[in-house]
Amino acid sequence: MSASPRTTTDPLVATLTAIVGPRGVLSRPSELMVYAADGLPTYRKRPALAVFPSTRDELIAVVRALAKAKRPFLPRGAGTGLSGGALADGDTVIVGLNRLSRVLSVDPENRLAVVEPGAVNVTLTRAASAYGLHYAPDPSSQSACTIGGNIAENSGGPHCLKYGVTLNHVVALTVILPDGELVTLGNAHGEDDGYDLLGAFIGSEGCFGVAVDVTVRLTRDPEAVRTMLADFTSIEAGARATSAIIAAGIVPAALEMMDGPTIRAVEASIYAAGYPADADAVLLIELDGLAAGIDADVRRVEQLCYEAGARSVRTARDESERARLWQGRKKAFGAMGRIAPDLVVQDAVIPRTRLPDVLATIRAIADRWNIQVCNVFHAGDGNLHPNIGFDSRDPDVTDRVHHAMREIMRACIDAGGSVTGEHGVGLDKLEYMPLSFTEDSLAAMCQLRDVFDPERRANPGKVVPLHSCREWTLAPATRRALTSTESSLDTAES
Amino acid sequence: MTTTSNVSAATGSAPTTTAEVREAVLDASARATPVRILARGTWLDAGRPVHAAHRLSVSALDGITEYNPGDLTLTARAGTSLAEIARVTGAERQWLALDPHGAPSGSLGATIACAAAGPLAHAFGTPRDNVLGLEAVTGTGAIVRAGGRVVKNVAGFDLTRLFTGSWGTLGVITEVTVRLRALPEVDESYAMPVADDGTSLGALAARLRTALIAPLALELVNGALAGRLGLSRRAHLLVRLGGNEDDVRAQRTVLSELGELTTVPADAWRALRTAEPPSAAVVRFSMLPSRFAECWSFAHGATASVDDVLIHASLGRGVVRCIIPYESAADLDIFLGVARSFEGTRIFERLPAVGWTDDVSPSRVADRLSRDIKHRFDPMNVLNPGILGDRT
Numbered sequence: 060m061s062a063s064p065r066t067t068t069d070p071l072v073a074t075l076t077a078i079v080g081p082r083g084v085l086s087r088p089s090e091l092m093v094y095a096a097d098g099l100p101t102y103r104k105r106p107a108l109a110v111f112p113s114t115r116d117e118l119i120a121v122v123r124a125l126a127k128a129k130r131p132f133l134p135r136g137a138g139t140g141l142s143g144g145a146l147a148d149g150d151t152v153i154v155g156l157n158r159l160s161r162v163l164s165v166d167p168e169n170r171l172a173v174v175e176p177g178a179v180n181v182t183l184t185r186a187a188s189a190y191g192l193h194y195a196p197d198p199s200s201q202s203a204c205t206i207g208g209n210i211a212e213n214s215g216g217p218h219c220l221k222y223g224v225t226l227n228h229v230v231a232l233t234v235i236l237p238d239g240e241l242v243t244l245g246n247a248h249g250e251d252d253g254y255d256l257l258g259a260f261i262g263s264e265g266c267f268g269v270a271v272d273v274t275v276r277l278t279r280d281p282e283a284v285r286t287m288l289a290d291f292t293s294i295e296a297g298a299r300a301t302s303a304i305i306a307a308g309i310v311p312a313a314l315e316m317m318d319g320p321t322i323r324a325v326e327a328s329i330y331a332a333g334y335p336a337d338a339d340a341v342l343l344i345e346l347d348g349l350a351a352g353i354d355a356d357v358r359r360v361e362q363l364c365y366e367a368g369a370r371s372v373r374t375a376r377d378e379s380e381r382a383r384l385w386q387g388r389k390k391a392f393g394a395m396g397r398i399a400p401d402l403v404v405q406d407a408v409i410p411r412t413r414l415p416d417v418l419a420t421i422r423a424i425a426d427r428w429n430i431q432v433c434n435v436f437h438a439g440d441g442n443l444h445p446n447i448g449f450d451s452r453d454p455d456v457t458d459r460v461h462h463a464m465r466e467i468m469r470a471c472i473d474a475g476g477s478v479t480g481e482h483g484v485g486l487d488k489l490e491y492m493p494l495s496f497t498e499d500s501l502a503a504m505c506q507l508r509d510v511f512d513p514e515r516r517a518n519p520g521k522v523v524p525l526h527s528c529r530e531w532t533l534a535p536a537t538r539r540a541l542t543s544t545e546s547s548l549d550t551a552e553s
Numbered sequence: 554m555t556t557t558s559n560v561s562a563a564t565g566s567a568p569t570t571t572a573e574v575r576e577a578v579l580d581a582s583a584r585a586t587p588v589r590i591l592a593r594g595t596w597l598d599a600g601r602p603v604h605a606a607h608r609l610s611v612s613a614l615d616g617i618t619e620y621n622p623g624d625l626t627l628t629a630r631a632g633t634s635l636a637e638i639a640r641v642t643g644a645e646r647q648w649l650a651l652d653p654h655g656a657p658s659g660s661l662g663a664t665i666a667c668a669a670a671g672p673l674a675h676a677f678g679t680p681r682d683n684v685l686g687l688e689a690v691t692g693t694g695a696i697v698r699a700g701g702r703v704v705k706n707v708a709g710f711d712l713t714r715l716f717t718g719s720w721g722t723l724g725v726i727t728e729v730t731v732r733l734r735a736l737p738e739v740d741e742s743y744a745m746p747v748a749d750d751g752t753s754l755g756a757l758a759a760r761l762r763t764a765l766i767a768p769l770a771l772e773l774v775n776g777a778l779a780g781r782l783g784l785s786r787r788a789h790l791l792v793r794l795g796g797n798e799d800d801v802r803a804q805r806t807v808l809s810e811l812g813e814l815t816t817v818p819a820d821a822w823r824a825l826r827t828a829e830p831p832s833a834a835v836v837r838f839s840m841l842p843s844r845f846a847e848c849w850s851f852a853h854g855a856t857a858s859v860d861d862v863l864i865h866a867s868l869g870r871g872v873v874r875c876i877i878p879y880e881s882a883a884d885l886d887i888f889l890g891v892a893r894s895f896e897g898t899r900i901f902e903r904l905p906a907v908g909w910t911d912d913v914s915p916s917r918v919a920d921r922l923s924r925d926i927k928h929r930f931d932p933m934n935v936l937n938p939g940i941l942g943d944r945t
Contacts, residue, residue: 168762168843213707224705226714227682242922249839249898250872253917253941254723254926255668258681258714262707282765302623308646308735349765352800408703412623440704441624477706484708495708499695503930504710510925522709 071128071152075110078120083158085109094153097138097145098200100401100451102486104148106133113158115175115271121154122269123239125516132237133518134269136177136208139200141404142485144212144264144521151519154269156207162186163272170277171230171247176207176270183275192277195222198481199389207270213262215481217313217388220439221347222278224481226261231274234260234267237512247274259507264483265518267511281312281347285357286381289364289372290338294318294434297340298414300367301438304344305411307363309356312347314439315388316340318418321395321433321446325387328394332387338370342438343388391435392446399448403460407468409476411441420470421445428463430456442480443471469494484522492524501527565608571688571696571727577609578725579694582933590721590937592632592660599667599835599902600720600940601909611662614727617641619702626685626702628730631662647733650677650769654826654835654874654902662726668718671826672770672793675869681717683732689716689724692931702730715926721937722918723930737769737795742819743805745812749775749788749853755846757790758868760811762842766804769793773849774825775864778876781828782821790868791821828863834877834885834904840897842871848897849873855891859884882907889913909942916942 075084085091086108095103107130112118125132131151138145147153156177163173167190174183180201184193197216198204204214210232215224222228231245245257260267291297297316304311317325319339326336334341342364346356361372375381387394396402409417418434421443425432436444445467449460468478468491478484478491492501505528508515515528568574581588589605591597593612614630617638622645629638636657638649653659653669663669665687670679677683686700699712716724747757754773761771770793780786792808794801808814829835840848849866852873856862863876879885882905892899893913901914908914918927918941927934927943934943 166843168759169841171841213711215705219705223678223682224707226711227678240921242920246898248841250837250870250900252898252900253718253920254923255681255714255718256922258717259711261714262711266710305625306623306735308738310734349767349796349800349803351803352797355797355799408701408705410621410624410626410703412621437705442705475702477701477703477708479708480703480705481707488708492709495701497696497698500697500699500712501709503691503695503697503699503712506929507710507712507715507926510922510929 069108071108071124071130074124074128075108075121078124079110079112079117083111083113094135094138095146097143098141099143099403099487101403102143102146104146106147106153107150109153109155111155111158115159118154118156118159118269118271119235119241122235122237125152126237126239129514129516131516131519134176134207134211134265136205136211137179137200137203139204140208140212140485141406141482142479142487144483144485144518146486147518156205156269160205165190165277167192170279171274172277173272173274174206175272176205176210178206180204180206180209187277188280191280193280194275195219195228195278196225199392206273206275210261210270210273211263211265212481212483215437215442217315217437220314220437221310221312226258228276229257229261229273230276232257232260233271234269235271236268237514237517241271245274260511262483263511264485264522266508266522268517283350283353284312284345284347284381285353286375286384287344287346287357287360287372288334288384289342289344289369290335291340291342291367291369292338293368294340294418295415296368297342298418298438300342300364300369301414302411303363303367304360305439307359309346309360311344311360311439313343313345314437315343316434316436316438317343317388317391318434320431321391321435324398324433325391325394328390328397330386330390330394332383334387335371343384388435395433395446395448399450401449401451403447403449403464405443405445405464405467406479406482407443407471407476408480409441409443409471409474411439413474413476414438414441417443417470417474421467424463424466424470428459430459430463432463437480440480441476486521489521489524493527498527564606565610567610567613569613571690574609574611574614574690574725574727575694575696578690578692578935581607581609581935582692582694585933585935587935587938590725592663593634593658595659596655596663596667601914601942602906603937603940605938609725611725611727612660614662618728622647625733625735626704626730627733628702628728629661630728631660631726633661634658635661635664642733643736646736648736649683649731650734651680651683652822652826654829656827657823661729661731665717665729666719666721666726672772672791672822672867675771675867676767676769677734681714684713684717684729685732686713686730687716687726688728689726691724692933692936697724700730704732720940722927722941722943723936725936738797739801740769740793740795740819741801741805742791742793742817742821743808743814744784744817745790745792745808745814746785747773747788747790747812751846751850754849757811758842758845761868764807764811766794766807767796768804769795770822771868772825773866773868775862777861778825778828778863778865781863782817782824784817791817791825793822825865829876830878832879834879834888834908835874835902836877836892837872837874837900837902838895838897839870839872839900842869844897845871851895855888855895858887879905914942918943
């Protein structure tokens with residue numbers, strides 16, 4: 060990438076510097092390189108500028124200045140996203156929210172907390188822990204990712220099987236819309252009513268505006284936790300155990316599966332968790348809740364695992380063993396990064412009962428393209444994460460990886476699944492959207508975006524393919540009727 | 554345009570396919586003739602009056618289209634009754650954990666469209682937390698399929714949440730996919746008489762918030778409602794416990810330290826859901842859970858002038874619901890005057906037509922974003938116009 064003369068003379072630099080100071084604006088290509096990638100290694104884009112407001116008022120002033128200048132922008136948290144959603148090029152300005160990282164208040168009585176959008180996920184749980192509370196959504200990147208980013212992606216995490224995703228834990232947002240208007244979505248003080256604008260905003264991948272503050276619901280720490288490891292000689296047996304546990308009416312806090320290649324990568328790394336290295340699959344099962352009754356559930360889960368063909372099932376004896384079992388899971392991506400310079404972490408959801416056959420299909424696809432796929436995923440809710448380690452300097456390998464990924468996504472769609480369970484569409488999944496949604500459905504999504512951002516300046520080009528964002532096709536009679544009454548309708552578009 | 558109440562409309566149609574729903578909506582849009590959308594018609598007097606000459610019923614869109622017990626998901630057409638869903642899923646020891654007020658003959662489509670929830674919302678949330686996807690026909694005739702059939706899905710902007718609770722004003726919901734849960738091994742309900750003054754209730758609510766229990770429902774009922782449920786005519790706490798035998802027993806022990814517990818039959822919950830008489834105003838007051846006692850006391854004070862008021866509340870959610878029987882709309886004048894002064898959130902479910910005034914029940918869709926959404930999804934304003942207080 061060569062330096063463009065535009066970036067050094069961008070008139071917006073002076074405007075933004077006046078708001079956030081000279082240390083809050085980056086404009087040199089060398090400085091902007093850091094923001095050219097997110098957690099997915101396959102895309103690189105260089106934004107025009109990056110600006111870092113430190114206060115709520117600065118953030119509001121920045122968004123209003125961008126509106127006045129009619130410049131595209133995208134809000135960015137920690138950049139740990141895995142769909143290329145936090146990337147921008149051309150004229151686009153990155154609004155970095157990392158300096159807005161405070162936990163503003165914790166209300167233990169009502170189990171609510173108010174945070175700034177750049178607050179790191181795990182700092183919220185730390186702030187709440189003194190009250191025996193925590194913030195339930197726990198993406199694997201929770202020690203780095205931000206609450207604002209979690210809202211943009213509607214993030215999940217291992218424990219969302221029992222506790223739900225970000226959508227289920229945010230009660231209100233103050234949002235600055237791309238045109239500079241400040242609005243409140245949701246209701247922190249009682250029931251919400253009217254259109255679910257809060258629900259529409261969560262998961263909108265930075266296309267609807269920027270969260271200025273976030274009110275989240277906190278969850279009581281469980282009285283008891285049991286973490287179990289079951290090992291299997293086949294993925295199918297692990298999948299059978301998964302279905303049996305859920306069907307028995309037990310809702311584990313987490314139910315995670317790792318396949319043989321993942322297990323061996325973890326065990327060969329500094330994150331070795333004591334998984335049996337010769338297993339073809341392990342299930343990490345966590346039960347939590349009231350102390351009474353939990354051991355009955357542990358025994359039932361053990362029995363179901365053995366019935367499905369488990370070689371062994373063990374329960375962590377203490378907190379350190381539990382932490383170790385979890386470390387292997389949470390650091391699995393890091394462990395795989397050790398064996399290849401680049402790692403594509405994919406994300407798709409299938410009906411849980413389709414796990415055995417879709418995993419077999421994935422293995423066949425990997426064999427056909429001669430690549431190594433590691434599967435580490437949220438088995439309980441059918442959320443697959445096939446990962447492919449490769450070397451992007453080798454164009455042949457890169458090409459095969461892309462072909463295999465496409466086939467894997469197709470297989471998941473064909474199984475009745477979704478192309479993303481928690482990572483978002485971003486850039487990476489754009490091509491699959493027309494396979495999952497009809498033109499009418501994609502057009503409806505564009506209509507919703509246009510309500511929040513009629514100029515389409517917020518994170519342009521993401522989530523819905525541009526060609527879907529046509530005007531809605533009305534039946535001719537309707538169009539005629541509409542034209543004749545348009546002037547009398549109460550519209551807010553002006 | 555003929556102006557009618559939201560209960561009656563001159564003519565009606567009952568399409569049997571999504572394509573027919575689309576035809577009906579396109580026809581209404583082309584003629585600029587509003588339609589009142591309904592399903593099984595069990596809750597028709599809810600919401601503000603709709604000015605519509607025609608009814609569009611989805612009651613003929615009936616039946617479960619896909620049910621995979623192993624996936625704990627179910628897809629049904631909008632007119633399918635909750636009772637039918639309970640019957641089919643119950644055979645697999647599963648359930649849809651939504652218990653909106655009204656008869657079980659009510660439909661899935663209306664439950665989702667109105668975001669209607671009951672006591673189980675304490676543990677399982679409201680429809681927005683239980684819907685995985687849906688199909689709807691917008692006012693432009695677009696057939697939108699939102700979300701999907703899997704339990705976790707972030708593909709695209711969230712139209713599922715947008716249609717849920719939109720009261721049919723953005724589109725006619727034709728099919729819904731919901732998340733199911735396994736029925737608990739043990740499911741028991743208990744009643745505990747409680748003192749009905751603000752101080753005692755505040756203390757009880759605080760103790761319940763920290764008690765080591767995880768009830769499926771935790772509902773306070775006033776004396777009149779307790780009487781309807783076969784209990785003595787004094788305020789009671791109703792608790793529904795679910796889980797395995799050990800944990801239900803332990804929770805029962807914790808609760809018995811707070812008061813005297815008696816077992817109540819499971820159908821007490823059905824009696825609670827169907828307690829409202831045909832001619833009643835229904836309103837929900839909500840505040841932060843820490844202000845629960847204040848909210849409860851306000852509801853009592855505001856309804857003091859009316860006989861036989863039924864009041865119940867979700868303690869954990871901080872929502873108090875009042876059912877106020879009336880003979881003529883004038884019986885409600887004092888109540889509505891007081892309700893206006895409530896500091897928290899007030900949501901009216903049912904009122905006589907004259908009661909729906911801006912100062913009593915301000916529109917929740919008057920903001921710019923909501924008006925723009927309505928205009929884009931229903932540009933001819935033919936779908937349930939006015940039911941949410943939108944201007945017609």
